[in-house]
Amino acid sequence: MTDPVTGAFIEEVGKPKAPEPTTGRNSKGWKAWKDKRDEAAAVIVERIDPDQCVHIKGIDDHPLAMWEALASYHTVKGLGSVVSVYKHLMAAQKDDLVTISAHVKTIRAGLLESLGEPITPSFIVSCILVSLTNDYQPIILKLDGDHMVSDIDYVTA
Known part of the structure; x- marks a missing residue:
């Protein structure tokens, strides 16, 4: 299933894609990787209620960490x-x-x-x-x- 807004595969949300390139922060590869990561983070931030932002404070530029923090908070425990x-x-x-x-x-x-x-x-x-x-x-x-x-x-x- 794909996200109707971004066209991304929803099943892939919350799964690590590619590791951070080791080519250096000035390389085209690293910048492209960072752009994709920033876009993923923006999608998550835009889709959550403002009162949920407290759960991702300090990690709002790391989409996988945000996803894991939100999943951990919202998973029923016990x-x-x-x-x-x-x-x-x-x-x-x-x-x-x-x-x-x-x-x-x-x-x-x-x-x-x-x-x-x-x-x-x-x-x-x-x-x-x-x-x-x-x-x-x-x-x-x-x-x-x-x-x-x-x-x-x-x-x-």
């Missing part, structure tokens, strides 16, 4: 993190100003695959149904006996 994500999702409430479609997208986005836990369609549906206000109670009751309840598209249609 049962406490898993429980925290589950609690957050199960306690989420739909805001009346938010469409059901946007709410479902928020819940799906919150179910990070990095939890290292299987995320079943029934769990996603459970998170959605628990988060709805009492106005949705008739729909929830109707879905209770429905054999299609674990089909996310059916439930959210």
Whole structure:
């Protein structure tokens, strides 16, 4: 898969490409290498939220180090993190100003695959149904006996 903006292969992000040339900092080879490294660093910096910059402070000119620091920070570590994500999702409430479609997208986005836990369609549906206000109670009751309840598209249609 390629990045729609840069055209770079996304699978290659975070992997070292070529080592720093030993030809000297004034050589064309070194300058070309540095330009590519700077471009990679710029792509990472442009794509993260400003509040995430704290995790790459001091290494913002080393794209591989930035990628590793961000991955390390955002990788869920231990049962406490898993429980925290589950609690957050199960306690989420739909805001009346938010469409059901946007709410479902928020819940799906919150179910990070990095939890290292299987995320079943029934769990996603459970998170959605628990988060709805009492106005949705008739729909929830109707879905209770429905054999299609674990089909996310059916439930959210």
